Amino acid sequence: MGALSIFPPRASTTAGEVDALYGFLLVVGIGMTALIFFFVFFFAIKYRRRSPDERPKAIHGSIPLEITWSVIPFLVMLVMFAWGTKLYFQNYTPPRRDTLDIYVTGKQWMWKIQYPDGQREINELHVPTGRPVKVTLASEDVLHSFFLPAFRLKHDVVPGSYQTFWFEATKPGRYHIFCAEYCGTNHSQMIGWVTVMDPVSYETWLSAGAGGSSMAELGQKLFEQYGCVSCHVLDQQGRCPSLRNVFGNPVKLEDGRTVIADEAYIRESILNPNAKIVSGYKRDVMPVFQGQINEEGLLQLIVYIKSLSNPPKPAAAKTAAAAGKRSPQ
Amino acid sequence: MWAAPSRWGWLNLLTPKGLFAHDTYNKLFTMHGIIMVFFFLVPSIPATLGNFLVPPMVGARDLAFPRINLLSWYIYIVGGIFAITAIVRGGVDTGWTFYAPFSSTYSNTHVILAAIGVFVSGFSSILTGLNFIVTVHKMRAPGMTWSRLPLFVWAHYATSLIQVLGTPVIAITIVLLGMERVLHAGIFDPALGGDPILFQHLFWFYSHPAVYIMILPGMGVISEIVACFSRKSIFGYGFVAFSSVAIAVLGFLVWGHHLFVAGQSMYASMVFSFISFLVAVPSAIKVFNWTATMYRGSVSYDTPMLYAFGFIGLFTIGGLTGLFLATMAVDVHVTDTYFVIAHFHYVMVGGMVMAYLGGVHFWFPKITGRLYPEGWAKFAALVVFVGFNLTFFPQFVLGYLGMPRRYAAYADEFQILNVMSTAGASILGVGYLIPMIYLAWAWRYGPKSPQNPWGAKGLEWEQSPTPPPTFNFDVPPVMNEPAYNYSGEEKEVEIGR
Ligand code: HEM
Ligand SMILES: [Cu+2]
Ligand SMILES: [Cu+2]
Numbered sequence: 064m065g066a067l068s069i070f071p072p073r074a075s076t077t078a079g080e081v082d083a084l085y086g087f088l089l090v091v092g093i094g095m096t097a098l099i100f101f102f103v104f105f106f107a108i109k110y111r112r113r114s115p116d117e118r119p120k121a122i123h124g125s126i127p128l129e130i131t132w133s134v135i136p137f138l139v140m141l142v143m144f145a146w147g148t149k150l151y152f153q154n155y156t157p158p159r160r161d162t163l164d165i166y167v168t169g170k171q172w173m174w175k176i177q178y179p180d181g182q183r184e185i186n187e188l189h190v191p192t193g194r195p196v197k198v199t200l201a202s203e204d205v206l207h208s209f210f211l212p213a214f215r216l217k218h219d220v221v222p223g224s225y226q227t228f229w230f231e232a233t234k235p236g237r238y239h240i241f242c243a244e245y246c247g248t249n250h251s252q253m254i255g256w257v258t259v260m261d262p263v264s265y266e267t268w269l270s271a272g273a274g275g276s277s278m279a280e281l282g283q284k285l286f287e288q289y290g291c292v293s294c295h296v297l298d299q300q301g302r303c304p305s306l307r308n309v310f311g312n313p314v315k316l317e318d319g320r321t322v323i324a325d326e327a328y329i330r331e332s333i334l335n336p337n338a339k340i341v342s343g344y345k346r347d348v349m350p351v352f353q354g355q356i357n358e359e360g361l362l363q364l365i366v367y368i369k370s371l372s373n374p375p376k377p378a379a380a381k382t383a384a385a386a387g388k389r390s391p392q
Numbered sequence: 393m394w395a396a397p398s399r400w401g402w403l404n405l406l407t408p409k410g411l412f413a414h415d416t417y418n419k420l421f422t423m424h425g426i427i428m429v430f431f432f433l434v435p436s437i438p439a440t441l442g443n444f445l446v447p448p449m450v451g452a453r454d455l456a457f458p459r460i461n462l463l464s465w466y467i468y469i470v471g472g473i474f475a476i477t478a479i480v481r482g483g484v485d486t487g488w489t490f491y492a493p494f495s496s497t498y499s500n501t502h503v504i505l506a507a508i509g510v511f512v513s514g515f516s517s518i519l520t521g522l523n524f525i526v527t528v529h530k531m532r533a534p535g536m537t538w539s540r541l542p543l544f545v546w547a548h549y550a551t552s553l554i555q556v557l558g559t560p561v562i563a564i565t566i567v568l569l570g571m572e573r574v575l576h577a578g579i580f581d582p583a584l585g586g587d588p589i590l591f592q593h594l595f596w597f598y599s600h601p602a603v604y605i606m607i608l609p610g611m612g613v614i615s616e617i618v619a620c621f622s623r624k625s626i627f628g629y630g631f632v633a634f635s636s637v638a639i640a641v642l643g644f645l646v647w648g649h650h651l652f653v654a655g656q657s658m659y660a661s662m663v664f665s666f667i668s669f670l671v672a673v674p675s676a677i678k679v680f681n682w683t684a685t686m687y688r689g690s691v692s693y694d695t696p697m698l699y700a701f702g703f704i705g706l707f708t709i710g711g712l713t714g715l716f717l718a719t720m721a722v723d724v725h726v727t728d729t730y731f732v733i734a735h736f737h738y739v740m741v742g743g744m745v746m747a748y749l750g751g752v753h754f755w756f757p758k759i760t761g762r763l764y765p766e767g768w769a770k771f772a773a774l775v776v777f778v779g780f781n782l783t784f785f786p787q788f789v790l791g792y793l794g795m796p797r798r799y800a801a802y803a804d805e806f807q808i809l810n811v812m813s814t815a816g817a818s819i820l821g822v823g824y825l826i827p828m829i830y831l832a833w834a835w836r837y838g839p840k841s842p843q844n845p846w847g848a849k850g851l852e853w854e855q856s857p858t859p860p861p862t863f864n865f866d867v868p869p870v871m872n873e874p875a876y877n878y879s880g881e882e883k884e885v886e887i888g889r
Binding site (some may be wrong): 152 | 414415418485486487489491493494497498499581582583586587588589622623624625627628629630631652653654655658661662665666669670672673676677679680681683684686687688689690691692693701704705708709712713715716718719720721722723724725727728729789792793794796797798799800801802803877878879880881885886
């Protein structure tokens with residue numbers, strides 16, 4: 064890819080697919096532009112005014128022509144629509160295969176990245192090739208957008224909810240991370256690098272950074288620190304539900320609905336417990352943690368609660384995604 | 393005044409690190425966006441050409457409510473004063489989109505002042521729309537039937553519908569934003585219990601239709617120019633007229649295409665994507681019909697027609713790149729990059745500003761009673777076209793390469809294209825400056841214009857003296873022939889016969 068290429072590096076499975084679609088659009092776009100330019104120039108020259116008192120005959124229109132130039136472009140657009148939509152659903156629906164989960168928290172003006180094994184980085188993301196990576200996005204303050212041009216993907220980072228997307232890297236190298244949603248003074252400095260490594264180097268990199276606690280262990284510490292444990296584990300009177308095997312499974316609510324316990328549900332259960340009461344339990348028992356726990360800590364708690372599901376269910380988020388609800392809040 | 397900020401902004405982007413402090417750059421692009429969108433693009437054609445020309449074109453002495461018209465002018469001034477006060481007192485850094493919670497909680501600049509400016513100027517827009525609607529319904533001269541209405545008027549009619557129905561929504565949104573910022577009511581900020589995506593829905597519910605407020609009047613101008621300088625009645629008059637209304641209606645149903653990556657339900661995105669493609673059809677119909685109008689015509693290359701050529705070319709590119717953005721998987725990559733910037737500048741600067749300049753040159757003799765220097769005018773039109781493309785074309789490439797918008801500093805590899813863009817902007821600036829100079833000169837010293845220098849059709853040229861008296865006509869006009877009757881037919885001809 065030369066210095067003047069019109070394509071950024073292609074480093075994910077979807078990059079080539081998006082480029083192919085873009086190529087199709089370019090061909091149609093350039094073709095249509097050429098057609099219109101041709102006719103404008105052709106008519107303008109061929110029918111130029113030769114004497115000041117020319118009186119051309121009126122032509123009021125043609126229904127067949129109007130139909131042709133409405134229907135044909137529309138059919139071409141249907142192709143764009145179908146192709147674009149298929150790819151969009153594919154890119155935003157995490158695969159059912161076992162994914163590598165990575166947690167990204169946006170904060171004015173940096174990206175904080177956490178790995179399940181406990182490594183933490185700022186503005187640097189390391190991923191292996193050949194394995195689907197699911198990214199869960201959280202924001203500590205305003206809107207941001209996590210943009211990986213080499214992967215042809217981005218997703219807004221929305222405070223108050225989790226957003227997810229996924230990719231599978233294909234080509235080792237170092238590629239840009241940009242913030243693509245304006246977020247204040249140093250928006251243009253909210254940038255970083257994603258390093259794609261082959262699986263072996265990735266393992267080496269992981270073990271070099273290991274030694275600290277994993278995200279689940281950190282979450283367990285918070286679970287004790289915030290006193291969750293006194294209710295959810297130690298309480299013997301049955302006033303509080305056990306959190307074993309909650310994640311990924313259906314939860315029956317007091318109002319009769321049943322919801323899947325995904326990340327968004329757990330998040331809401333912690334920050335604003337009264338929004339959804341588990342069937343058989345009372346409201347106003349669990350304290351409201353809104354504003355008490357930062358986003359990174361919250362993610363650790365969620366990973367901890369996830370780890371209590373045995374065997375860990377494949378991320379529930381995709382059930383929600385399949386239902387077309389990506390940000391239940 | 394409005395052109396200046398963009399130029400400073402471009403200067404900034406000459407070097408990757410940027411020449412200005414980041415805050416300064418952020419305030420510049422915000423101010424540029426707010427002034428351009430709310431104080432220039434929205435009112436430009438309706439408030440100048442529209443106000444002047446809609447009455448004589450339908451054969452009326454004045455708009456239906458002249459005093460309301462004056463009121464809308466005062467309101468605009470008051471709105472402008474708020475916006476300018478915000479700038480003078482230190483500026484705003486939220487972007488013209490005012491996204492929450494940044495605007496409602498985090499920004500410590502003059503958000504409220506600027507928001508009041510937008511809020512107030514919205515009423516000016518509503519009143520103008522109201523005035524046009526009533527004028528078109530009630531004040532047409534005898535014989536001026538709906539199917540004889542100039543397409544300029546049809547376009548203003550469709551625009552007015554959007555203004556009247558859409559603008560209240562942005563007003564409400566701003567009020568809610570103010571309530572959150574000042575009273576901490578939890579509406580958009582999740583920390584207060586609100587939903588930031590709600591803001592985006594409300595904002596774009598107005599702001600997408602608003603892009604049609606900006607472009608429809610321009611399309612109306614182009615219809616007039618193309619017919620006049622081809623000496624032909626417009627090809628497919630009914631389709632061109634109806635497509636304006638179709639755009640106005642469908643335009644209200646596509647706002648969600650600004651939220652494809654924002655966390656909106658994927659199924660909602662799918663519907664919005666589909667309707668976005670639908671709305672492209674009436675735009676395409678217009679382009680095809682303008683082109684077909686020249687077929688077997690008598691085409692002259694006077695300045696207004698040069699701008700119309702420019703419009704057709706640039707709007708085509710702007711519209712087609714809109715299809716790229718409506719294609720969701722591609723939008724995911726290019727949204728919030730320079731690709732989007734290039735797209736809407738092709739539509740709004742390439743389309744709408746070209747149409748505005750074309751319209752100003754077309755009706756300048758009518759309005760002032762004087763002629764401008766044709767040689768200079770043609771030269772300027774060429775400079776504008778070249779400068780425009782040099783400025784904005786590289787931005788499509790930049791966007792696909794991944795340069796995000798609203799960046800005060802950027803990665804080194806983007807420099808070459810940014811330098812091209814800055815160079816183009818300087819040429820474009822010159823291109824805009826030349827008409828300002830010769831038009832100002834011609835207004836005073838230009839040779840007197842004949843009654844109808846272009847041999848144009850329409851009541852404003854044929855039955856109203858040039859320049860028109862206060863009440864447009866010395867003798868009450870009567871429309872006694874079909875619209876665009878350049879070939880002198882007795883009565884309307886149905887197409888297809
Ligand atoms: C041919 C029909 C058109 C289609 C299909 C279309 C499509 C789109 C889409 C999908 C976006 C969202 C891009 C994004 O944010 O990722 C967009 C952005 C935009 N369009 Fe268009 N568009 C069309 C015509 C127009 C017209 C006529 C105007 C103005 C006169 C316009 C002005 C804008 C503006 C201002 C934005 C960017 C807003 C922002 O994010 O600040 N578009 N367009
Ligand atoms: Cu940002
Ligand atoms: Cu839009």
